Amino acid sequence: MHKVLLTGVASLALVAGAAQAADLKFAPGEDSRFNWDSFTQFSDSHDLSGQTLTIFGPWLGPDKDLIESVLAYFEEATGANVEYSGSDSFEQQIVIDTQAGSPANIAVFPQPGLAADLAAKGFLTELPASAGEFLSEKYAAGQSWVDLSTYEGPDGEPGLYVFPYKADLKSLVWYVPDNFDDAGYDVPETMEELKALTEQIVADGGTPWCIGLGSGGATGWPATDWVEDMMLRTQPPEVYDQWVTNEIPFNDPRVVNAIDEFGWFAKNDTFVDGGAAAVASTDFRDSPKGLFDSPPKCYMHKMASFIPSFFPEGVELGLDADFFYFPAYEGEDLGRPVLGAGTLFGITEDSPAAQAFIEFLETPIAHEVWMAQSGFLTPFKDVNPEAYANDTLRGEGEILTEATTFRFDGSDLMPGKIGAGAFWTGMIDYVGGQSAEEAATEIQNSWDTLK
């Protein structure tokens, strides 16, 4: 028995040792695009040897590898052991974990509404004032990010509870430049041109769009992005703000019109690959693959900036795939509205390592490591734009900064039961044949029961 125990301890030690020697994607000090000073500075001022930091987030698959490549630098700098685990039922699991009193140290929220709920229940630790100062000074449009991260705590007092890190840009349309060249199509500059192009492709015998709303337990969310983009393109941003707070009802004619604008694309059998019936059942992760078939199954795919993570192996951004800005109506005079999102890091179980990790997110290197790979945009002004892996990402960064209007994903701002429930189901029902008016009324009815 004694011997068995000893062997057990020995192998435990071995396992622990192996976990700490994580690989770094870019050797410190070598690539001049990176701000290595910030890394050494952080490393010198923090020693967390022997401590473990657990992080729970929504990222799986390729995204998990990406976040882990960033976490490796935190491990290297501090000696702490970081364990990241992801789940595609993050929204449910984080509620269970916090209620059960066993959450990870850090939770990565894709939705401000969910984080606000947990903050109000006292499950989030308020961040130090320095984090708020950092955001307002160092992030482009800093105040909007501070506002986004400020929630009411359990005592009703507003405070900064989460740290935004990693932004997504949603108003993008992905296409394969070669396919456009072959067919002689030009990138549309206005919504009118985009609609004309869609009809043109059908007239030429092609299928213009790949749309997939499937996402396991979160099926339906890609449709909400369409509707939000359409709201920003048909109504002034103030109306958008009133919509997400339910100051105007969900079945207001202006919202119903935006849903129908989405339906113009998605509910037309000839416009979407597989017909309208396939829209709701196709997984959003599979959906863009149709762009790369030969002959192409579709020419365009509207999706946020993270989607290249799901492109087929070997697709080179900028060469095999590119994007254009999901255009605004020329006739509406609403400028260049941009819809975006991002993830928010909150402390769900306070520890020195958790505090240090938030400080780590304030270093340029924490951003540049991910920028140099894929699917990452940042509003952080001190990072080197050269660090972006390619022109595609740099171009997305530009759209983010050139926007005349920026709004955060509306469904993420609505109460969880609506933005992560009734809205999704409503869009599935809408694509499945319900009218926009009916779907919107049902969503409003759900919202009414929450009051």
Next chain:
Amino acid sequence: MEQILKALLAVVIGVAAAVAYFYGSNKLLDLIFPSQTKDPADGARNLRVSGMIRPWLFLGPALLSLGVYLVYPVVASVWYSLHGASGDTYVGLANYRWMFGDSEFRQSMFNNMLWLIFVPALSTFFGLIIAWLTDRIWWGSFAKMMIFMPMAISFVGASVIWKFVYDYRGEGSEQIGILNAIVVAMGGEPHVWIAMPFWNNFFLMVILLWIQTGFAMVLLSAALRGIPEETIEAAVIDGANGVQIFFKIMIPQIYNTIAVVWTTITIIVLKIFDIVLAMTNGQWDTQVLANLMFDWMFRGGGDFGRGATIAIVIMVLVIPIMVWNIRNARKEMEGR
């Protein structure tokens, strides 16, 4: 590796602690109330007292865990169902009033009824027929093994498998879903099976049927074998044919087992959750009670009042079936 070691360690510690508790507490009781005393009257009294305490000593841990894992959650659910979203403001019966007016709840009740009507009946029926048929063919055990196998797969695992069966690709492209592949090969049009309201309920039920038929088959097969040969021989001599023997001689003799199988599957169906969550998450009108409860409880910050209210409904529906099941089992025990 680390997890396995930890799990093993936990098992060892747990077993050791249990042994230590029962052995140690028993010893301690004997020490406090020794039966071998100078005064025999004292010894007899001690023996009586310790005899009264001992059962509670042994029952204690079980009662405690029953309390923590069964009684407390029920009480807490009732309490939550009378409170608001975060569980701190008393709202009376408002949650119940909301529930009965909610269209999604009524939809879930309807779907649950569909499940209740079809799944227990069909899986018991198929289980019985298969048990009867496989007893009389030479490759019966192999067939039984194949049919029993899905029992070993988790509900979510089974859902993932069946997702591939129902998979849909746009018309014209190659269908990787076996159902659509067959339909297309036979000249039909591919369908999005899990997005066809009403009928998709049945496509989901097939998954549970696939899992539970093996369970019904095993129990019923054992019951069929327990039928005394004499009754069947007597029936044969009286000139009954196969079908008559099956329905008039065998079925009445295994009626109790059929009832147990039926009610067990009924309770599983009332709690059905995993399959719906993994396949549709309640969309396309496939919502069921347990998934609706999960939705309200944990999605987007959670509404504990409404979640608990739906949980109470599920419990109220399960209780009569469970009582009947237990009473039936007890009756059967008495007969032996």
